[in-house]
Amino acid sequence: xQICRTSLPVPRTNDKVRWKLHxxxxxxxxxxxxxxxxxxxxxxxxxSSGPTSLYSGETVEVHTIRGxxxxxxxxxxxxxxxxxxxxxxxxxxxxxLSTPPSTPLGDATFNITLxxxxxxxxxxxxxxxSINLLAxxxxxxxxxxxxxxxxxxxxxxxxxxxxxxxxxxxIGGPGNKYDxxxxxxxxxxxxxxxxxxxxxxxxxxxxxxxxxxxxxxMTLPSTVGDYEFxxxxxxxxxxxxxxxxxxxxxxxxxxxxxxxTTIVGINLNWGGAITKLSFATGxxxxxxxxxxxxxxxxxxxxxxxxxxxxxxxxxxxCSNSSxxxxxxxxxxxxxxxxxxxxxxxxxxxxxxxxxxxPAQWNNLFSPSVSAVVITQTLExxxxxxxxxxxxxxxxxxxxxxxxSLHELPVVYLNWSAGRRAFAYQGxxxxxxxxxxxxxxxxxxxxxxxxxxxxxxxxxxxxxxATGSPVTERPATALYxxxxxxxxxxxxxxxxxxxxxxxxxxxxxxxxxTITTYLVFGPTLSGVRAKIYELAGQ
Numbered sequence: 385x386q387i388c389r390t391s392l393p394v395p396r397t398n399d400k401v402r403w404k405l406h407x408x409x410x411x412x413x414x415x416x417x418x419x420x421x422x423x424x425x426x427x428x429x430x431x432s433s434g435p436t437s438l439y440s441g442e443t444v445e446v447h448t449i450r451g452x453x454x455x456x457x458x459x460x461x462x463x464x465x466x467x468x469x470x471x472x473x474x475x476x477x478x479x480x481l482s483t484p485p486s487t488p489l490g491d492a493t494f495n496i497t498l499x500x501x502x503x504x505x506x507x508x509x510x511x512x513x514s515i516n517l518l519a520x521x522x523x524x525x526x527x528x529x530x531x532x533x534x535x536x537x538x539x540x541x542x543x544x545x546x547x548x549x550x551x552x553x554x555i556g557g558p559g560n561k562y563d564x565x566x567x568x569x570x571x572x573x574x575x576x577x578x579x580x581x582x583x584x585x586x587x588x589x590x591x592x593x594x595x596x597x598x599x600x601x602m603t604l605p606s607t608v609g610d611y612e613f614x615x616x617x618x619x620x621x622x623x624x625x626x627x628x629x630x631x632x633x634x635x636x637x638x639x640x641x642x643x644x645t646t647i648v649g650i651n652l653n654w655g656g657a658i659t660k661l662s663f664a665t666g667x668x669x670x671x672x673x674x675x676x677x678x679x680x681x682x683x684x685x686x687x688x689x690x691x692x693x694x695x696x697x698x699x700x701x702c703s704n705s706s707x708x709x710x711x712x713x714x715x716x717x718x719x720x721x722x723x724x725x726x727x728x729x730x731x732x733x734x735x736x737x738x739x740x741x742p743a744q745w746n747n748l749f750s751p752s753v754s755a756v757v758i759t760q761t762l763e764x765x766x767x768x769x770x771x772x773x774x775x776x777x778x779x780x781x782x783x784x785x786x787x788s789l790h791e792l793p794v795v796y797l798n799w800s801a802g803r804r805a806f807a808y809q810g811x812x813x814x815x816x817x818x819x820x821x822x823x824x825x826x827x828x829x830x831x832x833x834x835x836x837x838x839x840x841x842x843x844x845x846x847x848x849a850t851g852s853p854v855t856e857r858p859a860t861a862l863y864x865x866x867x868x869x870x871x872x873x874x875x876x877x878x879x880x881x882x883x884x885x886x887x888x889x890x891x892x893x894x895x896x897t898i899t900t901y902l903v904f905g906p907t908l909s910g911v912r913a914k915i916y917e918l919a920g921q
Contacts, residue, residue: 425451425518427460427509435523439530439556440499441596447493448478448509448519454488455512465504465523469515472508473500499559499596502526530555531565531615531627535664543631543672545660547606550630552613554584554598561594562619567602570610570629575621578614579605604632636677643734643764646904649673651684655724656738656760657716658685661860663768663904674801674845674860674904676879681716681723682745683879685902687758687774688714688791689742689888691784701746713742713754720747735763755779768914770902778890789870789885792898795843795862802843802860802880805873806908807836814838814921816912819855822873830874833885839867840915841882844908859908863901863915 426449429436438444446460461472479485480494498505507521530537532553534544544550557563566581585591586600604611613627637649637660649660660673676683691711701707702720717723726740739759744752761773774792778784809820822841823831842861844854862882872883888896901918905911 425449425509427507427519427521429507429521429524433522435525436521437525437527438498439527439596440501440558441497441556443495443497444524445493445495446476446480446507446521448489448491450490450511450518454490456484456486456488457513458489458509458511459484459513461508461510462498462500463506463508465506469508469510469517473505498524498526499594500526501558502528502556527556529557529615529625531613531625533613533627533630536628538626538628540628542628543633544604544662545637545673546604546608546632546634548632549601549603552598552600552602552627554596554615554625557584557594557596557598557615557624558617559594559596560618561592562590563594563624564616564619565602566614566616567604568612568614570612579611604630608632608634631672633673639728639731639736641731641734641736641762641764643767645767646764646770648762648764648770650736650738650762651716651723652726652728652738653723654681654684654716654726655686655714655740655742655758656726656728656736657681658762661685661770661902661904664906672798672801674797676796676798676881678878680721682714682719683796684716685772685793685795686715686791687742687760687776687793688712688745689756689776689784690788690790701748707746707748709746709749711749711754712745713756714745715740715742715758715760718743718747718752719745722747722752724753729759735761737761755781766914768903768905768911769918770904772900772902774898774900775895776888776890776898777895778892781892783891784889786887786889788887788889790888791872791883792886792888793862793884793900794872795860795882795902796879797843797860797881799875799878799880801845801858803846804844804854805831805841805880805882806844806854806859807834807841807871808838809834809836811837814916814919819908819912830872833870833872835869836871837868838915839864839919840903841871841873842908842911843880843882855909855912856907858904858906859911860902860904861911861915863903863918865899865901865919 428447430445458478460476462474463472477484478489478492503526505524509519511518533542533550536542552565564581564583566578568578583590584595584598609632611630615625617624636651638652640647640649645664647662650656651659659675659677661675662673701709722743724740724742726738728738730737741757742754757777759775763771765771805822806819807822810817840861840863842859845858864884870885872885874881903911903914
């Protein structure tokens with residue numbers, strides 16, 4: 385608003401008329417000035433005049449409103465809280481540039497990418513290239529950088545394979561050219577004892593310019609152990625952030641298939657049994673291998689057939705020479721660690737076909753290798769869905785007992801990946817009605833065979849996302865189309881398992897095919913929705 389300059393004659397003391405006129409004009413001038421200054425001078429960040437929290441490298445929106453007459457050289461400065469007005473970190477004219485606009489901007493909005501170390505900042509608004517303060521923004525806090533492995537940050541837990549290439553994500557770094565990520569054993573106090581390192585371009589040659597955010601991969605050592613990745617500043621050991629601990633294990637994997645976010649591994653020496661399942665839980669490859677594997681063959685995701693008429697007693701055949709455990713071909717191999725072996729018939733990036741003649745669980749059974757052939761097809765048909773087909777041929781000279789139930793398959797998961805079991809046992813199937821938590825005792829116990837009203841059972845990892853409802857935690861489910869009865873469930877000291885007990889009677893030379901699905905993901909509710917979709921509900 386323009387203010388007119390004028391001079392007023394000083395009235396004579398006894399001239400009441402002139403004095404009243406003088407008072408009136410002065411009052412009018414003060415009203416005009418007050419009206420001009422009453423127009424709010426303001427500055428907001430991301431639409432807020434209050435505190436704002438963000439990461440280095442984020443783009444923020446600055447909005448200014450000028451009370452009074454705007455100038456082309458009005459400007460905004462970025463300051464550390466408490467700094468004097470002349471000590472700005474960065475100066476912006478109201479077009480967001482270092483050069484002023486061609487016309488004044490009384491109401492201006494511009495975006496800037498704020499690459500700064502963690503600290504408390506504020507924006508200040510000044511007129512006409514001066515440092516006469518018009519307005520100050522709310523507090524702008526730059527959060528500490530975040531270091532993610534496989535899409536997860538502290539305090540989540542992660543497991544991976546030795547020598548596995550794991551994705552590293554840096555969020556909100558200070559953007560120095562020589563910032564780097566260094567790998568250490570957990571607990572290592574000697575900064576110089578790093579195992580490997582990279583700049584944020586994934587190379588040991590620094591980038592041309594620094595970046596606040598980056599994604600690249602680093603390879604874990606060949607030794608089993610716990611490792612972490614430390615984000616350090618500008619070729620120093622000054623710590624900016626630390627990743628979650630990564631437990632590097634050595635799972636028996638000979639072949640893998642992947643769709644980019646899920647990895648499925650098998651061990652051909654163990655009949656092609658599934659020894660690895662890692663799935664995405666939030667932007668990267670999974671937080672852990674959920675398959676158990678402990679104790680050698682027999683604790684994987686696999687098929688096993690039985691003949692209850694052949695005296696299968698409750699004993700451990702490997703440790704008890706008098707154990708009378710009978711005919712029981714197991715895809716992975718025997719209780720004593722003898723693998724069934726196998727052959728790869730076909731493989732693509734997302735599909736693998738194998739065949740095995742499974743060994744007897746009791747390696748003292750004669751003959752120790754069955755005459756059953758299991759041809760297994762594994763295919764990642766969707767991001768979080770693994771289709772499992774078992775084509776089973778009975779080449780024995782006898783028919784399987786009509787009283788027998790077979791594990792097609794049994795799904796052994798690590799105890800940490802399957803602490804609680806859920807199924808639907810209500811009256812309103814496929815309606816998202818409340819699930820039933822199946823009693824799942826720990827340890828070395830089984831749950832009696834039970835029925836469901838939807839054809840699936842899920843194991844849920846309640847060791848992470850503990851502040852969320854159980855339906856919002858990672859889950860792995862076995863979905864068997866059309867199945868509602870003879871589900872099995874149990875736990876051991878290190879594992880939980882789901883059993884698809886299936887009644888199959890095969891005479892000599894007869895064959896059958898069983899189709900099941902593993903459905904998995906970062907939330908039980910999402911797994912359930914995917915099963916409904918597969919079921920056409």
